[in-house]
Amino acid sequence: MTERRRTVCFTSASYSYLDRARTLFHTVEEFHPEWDRVLVLVDEPAPGLTERPEVGDNYRTLKYSELGIEGLSAWAFEHNVVEMCTAVKGAALCQLLGAGYDRAVYLDPDIALFGRMDEVESLLEVHDIVLTPHLLAPERGMGIEDNELSALKHGVFNLGFLAVANRPEGNRAAQWWRDRLLQFCFEDIPNGVFTDQKWWDLAPAFFPSTAVLRHRGYNVASWNLSDRLISINRDGSVLAGAEPLVFFHFTKVDTVGEEMLVRYAGNSTAVLEILKWYRARVRERAVSNLPKGYWHFSTYADGRAVTREDRLAMRRLRAAGKNPDDPFRSLVSIAQLEGAV
Amino acid sequence: MSDVDIAGREFDAAYYGAMYGGSLPSGTDLLAHFCEQGWKEGKNPTDWFDTRYYLARYPDIVAAQMNPFVHFLLAGRIEGREPQRPLNPVRSVIEAARYPDWPAEVSQLGDRTAAQLLADGLASSPRRGRTIVSVSHDDYALSLGGIQNVVSDEAQEAVALDLNFLHLSPSHAGVIRLAPAEHTVVRVRLNGEAIGEVSSADLAAAIRGAGNTSRPLFVIHHLAGHSPESLASLIERVQAAATFYWAHDYFSACPSYALLRNDIEFCGGPPPSSAACRVCTYGPARPQHLERVTSFLDRVQAIVLHPSRSAARTWQKATRRALQSNKVAPLAKLLPSATVRRREGNDLPLRVAHLGARSYPKGWSQFEALAFRLRKDPRYEFLQFGYDGPEVRPSYIKSIPVAVSSGSRDAMTEALVEHQVDIAVLWSMCDETFGFTAYEAMAAGCGVVVRAGSGNVPYALAAEGWGALVLGSLDDLVVAFENGGAIADLAASDRNYGAVLSTAGSFGIVDFWQALHD
Numbered sequence: 001m002t003e004r005r006r007t008v009c010f011t012s013a014s015y016s017y018l019d020r021a022r023t024l025f026h027t028v029e030e031f032h033p034e035w036d037r038v039l040v041l042v043d044e045p046a047p048g049l050t051e052r053p054e055v056g057d058n059y060r061t062l063k064y065s066e067l068g069i070e071g072l073s074a075w076a077f078e079h080n081v082v083e084m085c086t087a088v089k090g091a092a093l094c095q096l097l098g099a100g101y102d103r104a105v106y107l108d109p110d111i112a113l114f115g116r117m118d119e120v121e122s123l124l125e126v127h128d129i130v131l132t133p134h135l136l137a138p139e140r141g142m143g144i145e146d147n148e149l150s151a152l153k154h155g156v157f158n159l160g161f162l163a164v165a166n167r168p169e170g171n172r173a174a175q176w177w178r179d180r181l182l183q184f185c186f187e188d189i190p191n192g193v194f195t196d197q198k199w200w201d202l203a204p205a206f207f208p209s210t211a212v213l214r215h216r217g218y219n220v221a222s223w224n225l226s227d228r229l230i231s232i233n234r235d236g237s238v239l240a241g242a243e244p245l246v247f248f249h250f251t252k253v254d255t256v257g258e259e260m261l262v263r264y265a266g267n268s269t270a271v272l273e274i275l276k277w278y279r280a281r282v283r284e285r286a287v288s289n290l291p292k293g294y295w296h297f298s299t300y301a302d303g304r305a306v307t308r309e310d311r312l313a314m315r316r317l318r319a320a321g322k323n324p325d326d327p328f329r330s331l332v333s334i335a336q337l338e339g340a341v
Numbered sequence: 342m343s344d345v346d347i348a349g350r351e352f353d354a355a356y357y358g359a360m361y362g363g364s365l366p367s368g369t370d371l372l373a374h375f376c377e378q379g380w381k382e383g384k385n386p387t388d389w390f391d392t393r394y395y396l397a398r399y400p401d402i403v404a405a406q407m408n409p410f411v412h413f414l415l416a417g418r419i420e421g422r423e424p425q426r427p428l429n430p431v432r433s434v435i436e437a438a439r440y441p442d443w444p445a446e447v448s449q450l451g452d453r454t455a456a457q458l459l460a461d462g463l464a465s466s467p468r469r470g471r472t473i474v475s476v477s478h479d480d481y482a483l484s485l486g487g488i489q490n491v492v493s494d495e496a497q498e499a500v501a502l503d504l505n506f507l508h509l510s511p512s513h514a515g516v517i518r519l520a521p522a523e524h525t526v527v528r529v530r531l532n533g534e535a536i537g538e539v540s541s542a543d544l545a546a547a548i549r550g551a552g553n554t555s556r557p558l559f560v561i562h563h564l565a566g567h568s569p570e571s572l573a574s575l576i577e578r579v580q581a582a583a584t585f586y587w588a589h590d591y592f593s594a595c596p597s598y599a600l601l602r603n604d605i606e607f608c609g610g611p612p613p614s615s616a617a618c619r620v621c622t623y624g625p626a627r628p629q630h631l632e633r634v635t636s637f638l639d640r641v642q643a644i645v646l647h648p649s650r651s652a653a654r655t656w657q658k659a660t661r662r663a664l665q666s667n668k669v670a671p672l673a674k675l676l677p678s679a680t681v682r683r684r685e686g687n688d689l690p691l692r693v694a695h696l697g698a699r700s701y702p703k704g705w706s707q708f709e710a711l712a713f714r715l716r717k718d719p720r721y722e723f724l725q726f727g728y729d730g731p732e733v734r735p736s737y738i739k740s741i742p743v744a745v746s747s748g749s750r751d752a753m754t755e756a757l758v759e760h761q762v763d764i765a766v767l768w769s770m771c772d773e774t775f776g777f778t779a780y781e782a783m784a785a786g787c788g789v790v791v792r793a794g795s796g797n798v799p800y801a802l803a804a805e806g807w808g809a810l811v812l813g814s815l816d817d818l819v820v821a822f823e824n825g826g827a828i829a830d831l832a833a834s835d836r837n838y839g840a841v842l843s844t845a846g847s848f849g850i851v852d853f854w855q856a857l858h859d
Contacts, residue, residue: 114616232602236615245616259398262427272428272435273603277620 044296087185090178108160127211128170222260313338391425438604455537471555493747511566569637594659610659652774682786704768757785772796
């Protein structure tokens, strides 16, 4: 019989994804009440927004500023919202393992559980790292461009999920990831970098105890849906292919994501039903008083937008050894400042 | 070629006129209107092209400032662009599915005048026999449907047998869910006369004060809109001799009375704790709903009646209740006649019909898809017989309004005969408990194409020896019609006309007669 382990499940989100993170954590509590739950919050509250967790929230908050990242303001300035939310994952993982958890499971905020993750727990008995690949089988037709080429650009594994055991190799992997993300967590596909995700292509070579989870019920999304069609059956089961659905990854379902799901759903309406269920859960957990598209790091202190050019300029400045104290307070855009220097 | 030339190839003037004609001067050239300004106003040229959707989905067309329909016909279609939201009909059904809220209540006292009227009506009723208390989900005298027809039949039998017929319908019509436990007000009709809204307490008092020594009999045809707890209390207070409960659908098992998960797929009623129930919009309400109905059935020791064996089996699986005292009682019989069906005039096109409203559970979405596919096929003409509701009517399906009411029970059969329908497509998306349309189609001598697994319908056809074409999916349906051989054979086979004879509901059941005379 397995010894009882202390597991933490964490996610990383800004306020605009808080409704999804809350939905995620409600499903995590439903199926794994024995896991602790931590939100890594990569944001500051908008005026009028309460910072405390609201009633009904079932997780602890770990702020981006509590992760021990040096030169925080300038570092944050380099990253857009996706880049920063993913960049903190490594540091958060190390901190949680350092706090004494036996296992850490990361899940993206736009994921929802439909069953227990028993296979992950079994794998962690023997392996230090568990990853789910974007694809488990070669594609056909439109899928080659949509999915295979995409996996080559964005990473073999989808880092909407990661599980790490607090053992020597697991810790080495966590520290390696943290270090890389502090330096190179950017959307820079031509240079082989895609945020936090593409790094893990190296993992099987670096860390022999990496396990690739091949159960089709894990991390189902539009990019692999055609290989594991969702069915809802008379016996009440919800399957992905032939396996029970464990968790579904609802990427960008408010925009292009839904059409991608429909394109790959085949004739079945099951995906549409699950999508409706998910949208209703997210609506129930909406954050009140949140301005549309809000993110604290998207503007200077005086409200001017921080542009991509500004961010790229900051990366060049930091690479050259310059570390501005509080670039968000600059009255001149950083891109201009760099040009002048 | 001009826009008008290109768009004109597939422009549907009948559709455009029906949708937007009301706001246009008569005599307007609809095609020209669409090409000049209609598309800019977001108007659709046909029912399968969604102008607004196309422009929202393909910003390059917006930038080119060209007529989106023209673009689609010239290039978009070949490029694989979508003319409307993919899977739009089913997505609309799923998105609209929701467990209804109970309206805010003002009072539970009912109308005292109505209460008095009822008490006087019962006390002074000339009818010497006992009281039948009939319960259903709406006022049978004001609306149409299979259940309403059964209630009407029972009301008529009650008159013939000198019984008082007291009908209870919900005070909030049209809310398909159980009322809260504390809800006690119902709408009352006594011996055909509308009385008003009366509370449970006043109802009990009126029934007890009727001076009739025989205990009333309860016949429940549907619980939607009622509080089962209030009803059980009423049954106990008036010391009912027996309670008969008709399972005309599967409302006993779930608020989704046809067991359509998210209104879209027949689910059979899996365990309420299942993953399937979890993702269904009716899932959260189901455990309590199921518990309230089963408690009710136990409390009043209901004799449960099913219109077919198939319905009883499905009910048993969905409610997880044993069938010990349940009975099977068909709602009608087919009386074949000796008259052979003959089609007058030309054999083609074959007339293919959908029987019933243009609603998803009745298979309308699939019939529409079939008709759309074959709209230019000279072998077939497509018709819909039934309720002519507000849903858009496609130009390639002819609508024949038919209302089957208690006064004109044969309206459907007569219409099918009058229009010489060759093939009836019976494509219910759920388990039909009985399937009146199958009987009507047989009585009208139609060849039948039926969806496998649609509950009692395939069994009813087989029981009558009616050689129907049983198919599994929409793809199979389309292929069968495109190939045509099996369909032509079906249309050409010899069939007799007949008549549908209703069995007068509860009055057709031995146990009911026994209870009546106890």
